[in-house]
Amino acid sequence: MHQLNLGALEKETQAKAAGNGFPYINLVGLPISPETIAVIDENQSKQLQVICFYNGDNTIKLGAVDPNNSAVAELLRQLEEQYHNQGQLYMISRNSFEQAYKLYAVLPKITKVVAGLELTEEDLNRFAAGINNFKDIQEGIKKTSMTDLVTFIVAGAIKNNASDIHVEAEEKEVKVRYRIDGILHDVAILDKKLWKRIISRFKLLSHLKINITNKPQDGRFTIFIKNQKVEVRVSTLPTSYGESLVTRLLMPASLNLPFEELGMRGKAYLDLLTEIEKPNGMIITTGPTGSGKTTTLYSILKRLNKPETKIITLEDPIEYHLDGIAQSQIEPEKKYTFANGLRNILRQDPDIIMIGEIRDLETAEIALNAALTGHLVLSTLHTNDAAGAIPRFLAMGAKPFLLSPALNAVIGQRLVRRICLECKQVDKIDPKNLEKAKAILGKINTTVNKVKVPDLNKLKFYKGGGCEECQGIGFKGRIGIFEIMPMNKELESSILTGNVSEYIIRDINQKNGMLTMVQDGLLKAIDGVTTVDEVFRVAYDISTKGSR
Numbered sequence: 001m002h003q004l005n006l007g008a009l010e011k012e013t014q015a016k017a018a019g020n021g022f023p024y025i026n027l028v029g030l031p032i033s034p035e036t037i038a039v040i041d042e043n044q045s046k047q048l049q050v051i052c053f054y055n056g057d058n059t060i061k062l063g064a065v066d067p068n069n070s071a072v073a074e075l076l077r078q079l080e081e082q083y084h085n086q087g088q089l090y091m092i093s094r095n096s097f098e099q100a101y102k103l104y105a106v107l108p109k110i111t112k113v114v115a116g117l118e119l120t121e122e123d124l125n126r127f128a129a130g131i132n133n134f135k136d137i138q139e140g141i142k143k144t145s146m147t148d149l150v151t152f153i154v155a156g157a158i159k160n161n162a163s164d165i166h167v168e169a170e171e172k173e174v175k176v177r178y179r180i181d182g183i184l185h186d187v188a189i190l191d192k193k194l195w196k197r198i199i200s201r202f203k204l205l206s207h208l209k210i211n212i213t214n215k216p217q218d219g220r221f222t223i224f225i226k227n228q229k230v231e232v233r234v235s236t237l238p239t240s241y242g243e244s245l246v247t248r249l250l251m252p253a254s255l256n257l258p259f260e261e262l263g264m265r266g267k268a269y270l271d272l273l274t275e276i277e278k279p280n281g282m283i284i285t286t287g288p289t290g291s292g293k294t295t296t297l298y299s300i301l302k303r304l305n306k307p308e309t310k311i312i313t314l315e316d317p318i319e320y321h322l323d324g325i326a327q328s329q330i331e332p333e334k335k336y337t338f339a340n341g342l343r344n345i346l347r348q349d350p351d352i353i354m355i356g357e358i359r360d361l362e363t364a365e366i367a368l369n370a371a372l373t374g375h376l377v378l379s380t381l382h383t384n385d386a387a388g389a390i391p392r393f394l395a396m397g398a399k400p401f402l403l404s405p406a407l408n409a410v411i412g413q414r415l416v417r418r419i420c421l422e423c424k425q426v427d428k429i430d431p432k433n434l435e436k437a438k439a440i441l442g443k444i445n446t447t448v449n450k451v452k453v454p455d456l457n458k459l460k461f462y463k464g465g466g467c468e469e470c471q472g473i474g475f476k477g478r479i480g481i482f483e484i485m486p487m488n489k490e491l492e493s494s495i496l497t498g499n500v501s502e503y504i505i506r507d508i509n510q511k512n513g514m515l516t517m518v519q520d521g522l523l524k525a526i527d528g529v530t531t532v533d534e535v536f537r538v539a540y541d542i543s544t545k546g547s548r
Helices: 002-020 042-048 070-083 094-106 121-128 134-143 146-159 192-205 266-276 293-304 338-346 361-372 386-396 400-406 431-441 489-497 502-511 517-526 532-544
Strands: 050-056 059-064 086-091 116-118 164-169 173-180 183-191 217-225 228-239 242-250 281-286 311-315 326-329 352-355 376-381 407-419 424-427 461-464 475-486
Touching: 002 086, 002 094, 042 050, 042 070, 042 094, 050 070, 050 094, 059 070, 059 094, 070 086, 070 326, 121 146, 134 146, 134 183, 146 164, 146 173, 146 192, 146 217, 146 242, 164 192, 173 192, 183 192, 192 217, 192 228, 192 242, 266 281, 266 293, 266 407, 266 475, 281 293, 281 361, 281 386, 293 311, 293 352, 293 376, 293 407, 311 338, 338 352, 338 361, 352 361, 361 376, 361 386, 361 400, 376 386, 386 400, 386 407, 386 475, 386 489, 386 502, 400 407, 400 489, 407 461, 407 517, 407 532, 431 517, 431 532, 461 517, 475 502, 475 517, 475 532, 489 502, 517 532
Parallel strands: 059 086, 116 217, 281 376, 281 407, 311 326, 311 352, 352 376
Antiparallel strands: 050 059, 164 173, 164 242, 173 183, 217 228, 228 242, 407 475, 424 461
């Protein structure tokens, strides 16, 4: 009788599946491997009444008592992204689920290991409490036990808003340096005897092989602080005196920057705002590593992220997680590259696509075609300025007749340090730099650019004098300086006729009123945001190269 009831239940489920448009399967007696059942966490399986019964041959199959449950559909989507497989959802009976769920009981119980450094708010306060300047870090290291040394170094970096920690073995000592606002600062000297124990601790945290010292290695770990996780990317490199270790701290708060606060102004801001709100085309950001390209792209994505818009990113690696956006990480070792990843993304019916970087012709061609077929595509190129993007695309082999209509705008950018507000004072700059600044500012067409330039004979600039708040540096924080190159008819004609040297493109841009990076930087210096020397440090040569 019981068997008859079960049989009736399966027939009822099969009919219900057909009525709801789902395939049906009976999991009772179906062989499911431990690796397959473990794809879904036991608690999640019980909560959603869902079982993974197949994972292989580019396919992942789930059986669910209620496949219409939106949470089940979301789980399947996440598993598709995680395993790069095509998902299939089946309806199963409650009995079928209960019998398959029993397989969890025979799985080996694994103690959860936190792959990271547990740094609580109390730890951070305890280690960072006595750090008011770099000398305090050196003194603190002398008093810190070996067990807490790595934690102390990391806490000091977080306290000082460092983006990177460099631990370098030299002939007689070990040097610790922090990169703060793009500039490296020596913060401590360690006894060479401590080197092996320090690097072994970092390697252990980031799952690197401790016994390998003659080859570069890359790893990562997570620092768990109250209300946030700090992702840490670790790189080791063999040198003549031992390994050089660099850790990059990816702070979520550093990317929480609204589009309006990036630092663009006047015509540049309005031009970019117009281009990103178009339903299709390509927006490219250019600049070297560390110039803020990722921050700019993420700020644009946040502005465009709406419930009715599907946004997918393809990154290497995913540095920050964005709510409401599907982010996929490439894995070249599994042949999941930017090019084939982009092909798969296009099957997901996205409205907006962000590609971490365009590195080759294959990726460029797919991206350009996507931009021409109803998608807004955001990406980056490694060129010196906005004008260099077009020759770079053509050097890759991109076709001019695709590039010209696909490209909406190119952003050139750098990061300059902000003057510390606590010690800001008037700066008497070098006479030669003053004349250069006047000459560059004098070329701005204020009517076209919609920006104000004060009387060139009454210019006033500022600097930071150095205080405890900024560790005596005179700067605290960074801001972008930008040039926005929107596509226009003259540029399109230049691309199609092959007249695409950087000098010609730069002349076209300036004729059409583009504010260059150095001009934007000098206007920020007049506003007291940064210094003239800082602007010329990062942008002067770029702006004047090839000028006539």
